[in-house]
Amino acid sequence: MVTMDEIVALCKRRGFIFQSSEIYGGLNSCWDYGPLGVEMKNNIKRLWWKVNVQLRDDVVGLDSSILMNPKVWEASGHLSNFADPMADCKVCKKRWRVDQLQEYKCPECGGELTEARMFNLMFKTFMGPVEDESAVVYLRPETAQGIFVNFINVQQTMRKKLPFGIAQIGKSFRNEVTPGNFIFRTREFEQMEIEYFVKPGTDEQWHKHWIEQRVNWYYKLGIRKENLRIREHGKDELAHYAKACVDIEYLFPMGWSELEGIANRTDFDLTQHQKYSGENLTYFDDETKQRYIPYVIEPSAGVDRSLLAFLIDAYEYQQIEKDDYRVVLHLHPAVAPVKAAVFPLLKKEELVKKAREIYNELKYKWIVQYDDSGSIGKRYRRQDEIGTPFGITVDYQTLEDETVTIRDRDTMQQVRVHIKEIIPYLEERIEV
Ligand code: ATP
Structure with missing residues (x-):
């Protein structure tokens, strides 16, 4: 199998990906897409958009802003859940807020704790000339919330009936504690997300549908079957609001790692935004004459991680004849830059x-x-x-x-x- 170093070297040598601000020594975990990288990235985004928006009657697109009202992040839980120094118990794996501990050990089993990590992954900045608390805004850590807050706008203007979805591609930012593995985990990255709204009770069936759709997308674009697997989250891993979540994992050089997550987020997000905004975010169901908050299925993929997987999967150092070798990327023609x-x-x-x-x-x-x-x-x-x-x-x-x-x-x-x-x-x- 190809090593990450070989991929990084090829990307630099042939103009796919360069280190960001390289002439100044770079910036940790930031990368620039060169002339070939940007073409390949655009292809991936277009191919995703085509099957998920263009060819589907039940999904429409959106491009929401990166900066949003900070209340969004209060409602979504990103502010409170990610704002503290956290440490994990090495023995029972429980996670603790370090600033609430009497002693630096696990309150439950007394086990040793890992080093504390700041868990607010959101980048903070200021809007306008005054740098005080009231001017704080955040760079979005996911594109999903831009979709949730536009649920009513889109549903009403497009006259959509359930089930329907809203798709968005765009940059997200996370102040990751441990970025690395080239473009696998960076602090600025691009996501391709769909929030697919369904009637409660039909959510499990739609979850299955999206897992199938998404896996087939990778297969169709040439990812080898043996390098892709589906991993269901255990109860202990599930976010508290999620009913189920599966990861599509790819066999990267560092081992099986997440390429895309597909979660059943129930009515959590819209319920939260209804509560925090005071707006009515329910949907009126013509058939049953009832109002309710839809459930949502979220396929959430990374553009950069997909690109990395496509490159790794395609790479071959091939012997053609005795003493004659070539490097060849067997990219699907649709993905090739x-x-x-x-x-x-x-x-x-x-x-x-x-x-x-x-x-x-x-x-x-x-x-x-x-x-x-x-x-x-x-x-x-x-x-x-x-x-x-x-x-x-x-x-x-x-x-x-x-x-x-x-x-x-x-x-x-x-x-x-x-x-x-x-x-x-x-x-x-x-x-x-
Ligand atoms: P991980 O566990 O690897 O940090 P995650 O579960 O936090 O990922 P999600 O919040 O589910 O990731 O985001 C959906 C997708 O966005 C991921 O599957 C991945 O493709 C992409 N993604 C998330 N964080 C990053 C990052 N720091 N760099 C590059 N891509 C990312």
């Missing part, structure tokens, strides 16, 4: 002209590259390493019969295709 590269076989005027024509047409549809420097073999290898699924070569035959060769990244086999057929050929293999 560059869809095709166009090459003139040689840097000859008539070949260059034709290759440029093809390149100029393809770039209206996809991110493609043109490359005429170095041997054709070297050019193929450069594209293999960034996962470009198709290499299109213009040779002397092209000038006679308008055909090109298209090389498949994985098999390295070439087929001859008429220039007019290039777009349908690629479309069929890229679009999902």
Whole structure:
């Protein structure tokens, strides 16, 4: 299996991901997505949006602000639950607020405690010119609350009936105590979340539905089945408001770790916001003529973690012949940052002209590259390493019969295709 160091090195070498503010020595756990990283990230977000919003009649999108009224975080529990120094008992695993202890040991079993950690994960800042308590605002630690507070706005303007969902992609911030493992756990990251509102009593069935949907999304985009598993949270792990939660885990180089969480959050969030805001957040059910607060199923995925999983899953250091190796990313064409590269076989005027024509047409549809420097073999290898699924070569035959060769990244086999057929050929293999 590929190591994290190899992935980090490839990302830097080929322009996927750089250390943030690198020329100043970087900033712990912050990363910048380079030209290829941003394309891949956009692909992941688009592919998520397409199946979860575009293709579904029962889900609509939202883009709420990062800064919100601080009351939101009071209602959600983020302020009170995450605001204290906490330590865990090494023996019975109970968690304690350190500032309430008489002695630094477990009050229940007397066991040794871990080092205390500040548990308020929220980044605090000030709104406006005066830096006092009344001006405190927080960077959101999840996108979900922006959805809950817009539940009525969206439901009424879109005239949605249960069950329906609201999807959002955006940045979240957590002052993580132990960030690390490259982009796996950072303090600034991007989430893709859906809050799917359902009638109480139908929640378990919808929870199953979303687990299935989400696992299939990863499979469809090429994640190997043996590297994905579903882990149900035990009673001791469940958040106090959640009825059930499963994690989709991926076999990262550091071991099985969470890629996405899918929780049944019951009516907790809307009930809390109703209480704290004084607004009526109930839903009127036309069929039963009753008003109630819906239950909610929440599939919550990380963009960065998905990207990391796609890279790791795709990476291969492959022996082609004796003493001949290549690094190849077997990315699904839909996820790959560059869809095709166009090459003139040689840097000859008539070949260059034709290759440029093809390149100029393809770039209206996809991110493609043109490359005429170095041997054709070297050019193929450069594209293999960034996962470009198709290499299109213009040779002397092209000038006679308008055909090109298209090389498949994985098999390295070439087929001859008429220039007019290039777009349908690629479309069929890229679009999902
Ligand atoms: P973990 O236990 O790994 O900290 P979590 O259970 O706190 O994760 P959730 O609150 O369920 O995470 O967030 C949903 C998703 O958001 C996660 O599955 C992950 O993909 C992503 N995510 C959460 N925290 C981070 C982070 N610090 N860096 C990158 N992605 C994150």
